[in-house]
Amino acid sequence: MNFNLLLENLTNPALLFFVLGIIAVLLKSDLEIPPNSSKFISLYLLFAIGFKGGQELSHETFNTEIGWSMLFGISISLIIPLYTFFILKRTLNIFNAGAIAAAYGSVSAVTFVTAVSYLEAQQLTLHGHMVAIMALMESPAIIMGLLLISIFNKDEDEKIEKSTAIKHSFTNGSVLLILGSLVIGYLASAKQAEGIKPFTNDLFKGFLAIFLLDMGITSGRKMKAFFSFGWFPILFAILIPLFNGVAIALLSGFVTDDISNRFIFAVLAASASYIAVPAAMKISVPKANPGLFLPMALALTFPVNITIGMPLYFWAVQL
Numbered sequence: 001m002n003f004n005l006l007l008e009n010l011t012n013p014a015l016l017f018f019v020l021g022i023i024a025v026l027l028k029s030d031l032e033i034p035p036n037s038s039k040f041i042s043l044y045l046l047f048a049i050g051f052k053g054g055q056e057l058s059h060e061t062f063n064t065e066i067g068w069s070m071l072f073g074i075s076i077s078l079i080i081p082l083y084t085f086f087i088l089k090r091t092l093n094i095f096n097a098g099a100i101a102a103a104y105g106s107v108s109a110v111t112f113v114t115a116v117s118y119l120e121a122q123q124l125t126l127h128g129h130m131v132a133i134m135a136l137m138e139s140p141a142i143i144m145g146l147l148l149i150s151i152f153n154k155d156e157d158e159k160i161e162k163s164t165a166i167k168h169s170f171t172n173g174s175v176l177l178i179l180g181s182l183v184i185g186y187l188a189s190a191k192q193a194e195g196i197k198p199f200t201n202d203l204f205k206g207f208l209a210i211f212l213l214d215m216g217i218t219s220g221r222k223m224k225a226f227f228s229f230g231w232f233p234i235l236f237a238i239l240i241p242l243f244n245g246v247a248i249a250l251l252s253g254f255v256t257d258d259i260s261n262r263f264i265f266a267v268l269a270a271s272a273s274y275i276a277v278p279a280a281m282k283i284s285v286p287k288a289n290p291g292l293f294l295p296m297a298l299a300l301t302f303p304v305n306i307t308i309g310m311p312l313y314f315w316a317v318q319l
Contacts (some may be wrong), residue, residue, distance in 0.1 A: 012121075014114060015306055017209045021216020022223075033214040041211045042275070043177060045113050047108035048207075049199045050178040053131025054185020055193050065256055066129045069265075072255045073133035076269050077141040080244060081105030085148045087240075091232050092292075094152050099281045099288035100233075102145025103238060103297050106273035107137045109178065110215065111305055112209060115267040117309050124260040128186075134268055135179045142280045149173075149285060219299035226295035233292060237272075237300035245270030245309055249316035259317050266313035270305050 024031040033041075060066070081101035088097035112134050116126050185193065192202075226233070248269035252262040276295040281288045 001103075001228065004108025004228050004252050011015075012117075012306075014205070014212050015262045016116065016211045016308070017250060018212040018216040018219075018303065021213045021218075022220040023216075025217055025220025026315045029155070031243055033210065033301065038211070040108070041207050043215070044207055044213060046109055046177045047181045048204050049109070049116065050131060050135075051185035051188075051193075051196075051200050053128045054182040055128065055190075056126065057128030057132065057182065058186045060128055063139070068255050069129065070133055070136060073137050073265070073268065074180070075106050076169050076248060077137040078107075078144050080269065081141050081148065083144070084240060088236070089152070090203040093162050093287075094149055095285050095287040096289055096292055098152075099148035099277070099285055100236075100296060101272070102142050102281070103229045103277040104272045105141030105245070107141075107268045108273055108275050108297070108302065109275065110158070110211065111133070111267060111302060113308060114268075114306050115264060117205060117208065118314075119260050119263065122314070124263075126260055126264065127258070127273065128182075128236075130261055130264045131178070131182055134264075135266055136183065138273070139190075142204065142277060145277075148278075156199065165172060172200070175296055181288055198289035210240035215302065216300065219295070222291070222295040222301050226291065226299065228294055233296050237296040241270040241272065241301045241305060242309060242312065245305070245313045246316050249313045250319070252317070262317040263310075263314055266317060267305065267310065270301075270309055270313065272301045274298040274302070 021031075021183065084104050085097050085101035088100050092100070119126055153170055245266045249262060249266035252265040255265075256262060277297075278290055278294055280288065281293075303305075
């Protein structure tokens with residue numbers, strides 16, 4: 001592995017703002033991002049990456065490789081929750097196992113956004129169809145997680161309303177916004193897109209840094225209660241994403257030769273959802289404990305991915 005890349009990632013301002021958020025909690029500071037501002041920034045990041053991806057997609061010609069890439073992405077989001085569920089249910093109850101499996105099969109839009117910045121630092125370009133693939137990978141994992149809970153749950157009083165759960169997985173705000181922005185970006189001409197370029201491009205890294213500061217504060221607040229669950233969730237949240245990322249970095253070579261696409265596939269496979277999946281599970285599986293799967297995804301997997309994960313996956317795709 002290129003340790004210069006690792007060092008460069010560790011000194012990235014966006015990551016350091018995440019660390020600052022954790023430090024603020026440890027110091028019991030009153031530093032916080034107002035909830036409405038935090039929500040606006042998260043919406044902005046999804047909009048900007050979706051719109052830019054749509055613009056890139058409008059310049060691409062749909063071919064067999066893109067078709068196989070989409071199928072590969074959906075397959076990842078179905079297979080990861082399937083195998084992780086059986087690992088998790090050996091130690092956790094069915095509801096928590098299903099929720100965590102869905103989170104790790106689904107994707108983190110913010111990790112994706114950070115990966116895009118990482119690519120830019122390596123002078124590589126994100127291809128527009130990877131944004132579409134990221135959006136497509138959100139829902140299948142949620143549906144698979146709910147299906148597994150439904151199959152293995154023997155309690156008739158806790159049966160899941162499948163139609164409601166599946167509908168929510170597709171109409172979730174983050175999924176809808178990034179897909180909608182992708183379509184709008186695809187339809188907009190280069191001249192029309194130029195008019196909002198200062199908003200979608202120039203402000204992007206600044207908003208990302210502030211959002212990661214907020215993520216750091218949120219993570220810091222959840223860490224103490226999370227440690228009461230023992231070592232298993234901690235080891236899972238660190239090791240499984242690294243395994244998934246490296247495995248997909250290598251396997252993606254059968255689908256595409258493009259290094260940037262393979263890197264994004266690895267990051268998507270390694271990331272865990274802490275927005276769409278918790279929202280879906282809150283409605284469909286109220287017995288799943290958000291105090292377990294949310295800190296796993298946000299306070300452990302996310303920082304592991306943006307510190308050692310991304311340089312590791314980038315190294316793996318170059319093998």
